[in-house]
Amino acid sequence: MTRAQQTISIGLLITSLYLALYLQLVPLPDLVQTEIVPVLPFWALVSFGAYLLFRLGWNVMTFHDVPEAHTELVAEIELAKKELRGLGVEVD
Numbered sequence: 001m002t003r004a005q006q007t008i009s010i011g012l013l014i015t016s017l018y019l020a021l022y023l024q025l026v027p028l029p030d031l032v033q034t035e036i037v038p039v040l041p042f043w044a045l046v047s048f049g050a051y052l053l054f055r056l057g058w059n060v061m062t063f064h065d066v067p068e069a070h071t072e073l074v075a076e077i078e079l080a081k082k083e084l085r086g087l088g089v090e091v092d
Helices: 003-022 030-061 067-086
Strands: none
Touching: 003 030
């Protein structure tokens, strides 16, 4: 099963569970049915967004510089400049 199939399967499962709750196919107390179930999708969306922002912040905070990659990139840039100059292109 590919990752896309897994994602679609999980999405359909969550959607069908929510639809069963929203259409009152699963008996719940009136307070839960009227106050909590209608806002579950918004709560899930906000929670997912907060998780993604935390994950982005954490990855930015723990980002490690790699000096070897920097030197390799500079060498590739110099090689590209040399090849372009050989073709007659003006490069600063």
